[in-house]
Amino acid sequence: MNAPEAPKRGALLTLYGDPCRSINRRAHWSLLTAVALVAAPLLIAAGPIENGAPPLTAQTKRSGGPIDPDQANVRFDFADLRFEVLPETQRLEGVATLRFTALRRMARLPIDLDRNLPVSAIALNGRALKASAWRNPDGRLLITLPRPIAAGRTVVVTIRYGGAPHIAVRAPWDDGVVWAKTKDGKTWFGTTAEGYGCDLFWPCLDFPTGEPAAVDLHITVPRGLKAPSNGRLLRVDTLPDGRTTWHWRARQPNTYGIALNVGPYEEVRETYHSRFGNRIPMHYWYLPGEEPQARALFAEFASTLDFFESVIGPYPFGDEKLGVVETPYKGMEHQTINAYGNDYAKAPEGFDWLFHHEFAHEYFGNQLTAANWDDYWLHEGYASYMQPLYGRWREGEARYATMLDDQRNKIVNAQPIVSGRVRTEEEVYETKLGGPGTDIYYKGSWILHTLRGLIGDAAFFEVTRRAVFGQTDPKPGSFRPRFGTTTEYEALVRSVTGRDYGWFFETYLRQAALPELIATRRKGVIALQWSAPDGRVFPMPIELQIDGRIEKLAMTGGRGTLTVADGAHIVLDPHARVLKRSTAVEAYQADQARRRAAAKPEGMSQ
Secondary structure, three states, X not given: OOOOOHHHHHHHHHHHOOOHHHHHHOOOOOOOHHHHHXXXXXXXXXXXXXXXXXXXXXXXXXXEOOOOXXXXXXXXXXXXXXXXXXXXXXXXXXXXXEEEEEOOOEEEEEEEOOOOOOEEEEEEOOEEOOHHHEEOOOOEEEEEEXXXXXXXXXXXXXXXXXXXXXXXXXXXXXXXXXXXXXXXXXXXXXXXXXXXXXXXXXXXXXXXXXOOOEEEEEEEEOXXXXXXXXXXXXXXXXXXXXXXXXXXXXXXXXXXXXOOEEEOOEEEEEEEEOOOOOEEEEEEEEOOOOHHHHHXXXXXXXXXXXXXXXXXXXXXXXXXXXXXXXXXXXXXXOOOOEEEOOOOOOOOOOOOHHHHHHHHOOOEOOOEXXXXXXXXXXXXXXXXXXXXXXXXXXXXXXXXXXXXXXXXXXXXXXXOOOOOOOOEHHHHHOHHHOOOHHHHOHHHHHHHHHHHHHXXXXXXXXXXXXHHHOOOOOOOOOOOOEEEOHHHHHHHHXXXXXXXXXXXXXXXXXXXXXXEEEEEEEOOEEEEEEEOHHHOOOOOOEEEEEOOEEEEEOOHHHEEEEEOOOOXXXXXXXXXXXXXXXXXXXXXXXXXXXXXXXXXXXXXXX
């Protein structure tokens, strides 16, 4: 997901009243999208805000957290998902055939599915169940099996369902479907489910490790519309009445990364010749009338691929595609079919930040998936850090420093990045629930920047490759998507460097406040001391610039002294290599908050 641009928050408040709860939960969403939403020329009608459906239950809004014991009893082997998108009635009809392997003896099967999509029939291993065999009181479909299934046995459940799916009121700040129209009145439809989860439109296991090993999608749409989706396109069937069914196959997709996209799309495509010897299909589906802008964005695909392959490793889904589709909302990291709604905005760094950020999630999110939402900084911190790294790759250190400086001003430090417990998505994104919110992006990025400076490029990128691919020298076809944790990441750093950096991760990830560097200057000597949260020892080396020359202090035990000439001009950490407390940034943030409050229109709720 993409991260917010805090200076634009006032504009969004003016447009939408009080979106603070949604903004906190969707901390990744750029607050500059207020301008984009107003200016977007193609989205002229987003359909009704309400479609008469009941509100979402707490269960449906919940994604992740402690896993239901019965759901932990199964391995999700395969999903065959058949959808028909019905724009005229704003309905979605579906048939999901799901194959599970029992890991332990099981007597019932709970599957997450929004009550707005009622079930009309269920079959187990091809035999229809009586309606009394299932119920869905709160958004978790409970299926009682006719007889218990032993460990090691497979079960195939087919679920027929349909209805009016939940409409995202302010997509992608909240989740659901978007029924929109293009400027010439044609259907434009998309789904976004990262926050509330996959159960908004298909029966699934709604937690990070609940992803199926493979998925087939069959998406039927009205005449003249296309349905780009995840994975490889197997074929398109045309029905007698002109409707088409698009058949896709994807391996091990994130559950929230499965996406439906429907529109009168045009397409630009090419084949990328990878530095690893394989060929990668590249596709961009865009709306009619946008070919020049679309081709300009598409021109970024190859260089972005080359950057990631050169510094991280092979594109993880080269056997499927690099796919992007224009959507009636800002964007999302849907595996091999990333959503793009940035209105082709230009930026001083010379590349589209939204495309780049969502593409980064193919590595950090889709290939490396956090096993627990608590470790989500591995997705968003890395995806945010890859942008200044790309700026550096393209233009050098000045661009890198400029982009990092912009991120630094947005670090909040209200809550620790990692709590050490199994958390839901909302518990990570909602600061009022104790979550780190935007810090998983900006602070996560700066933690990685500081780590890279501490352990060096060779070690940093080896750690990154091993975290992403599970190996040091990945080649196309030699790896599969994998799950990772903060604990594993720390162990990788220890293994690669041969040193224990527990003090680093404890301070930056498990404490909210930043370490402060205190300098005391006496005649002929400058003394430095780190003050870390809870009085912890923080032996972070630090550079000093003394009359133009650079000295580096080891800071053993968190302290260090250096002899300097009287009157020497000293700059601490002159290249900003270390994330530390800044009273200037704190004063700036407080001033910005006061200015926003003063500019708030009279009568607007807080």
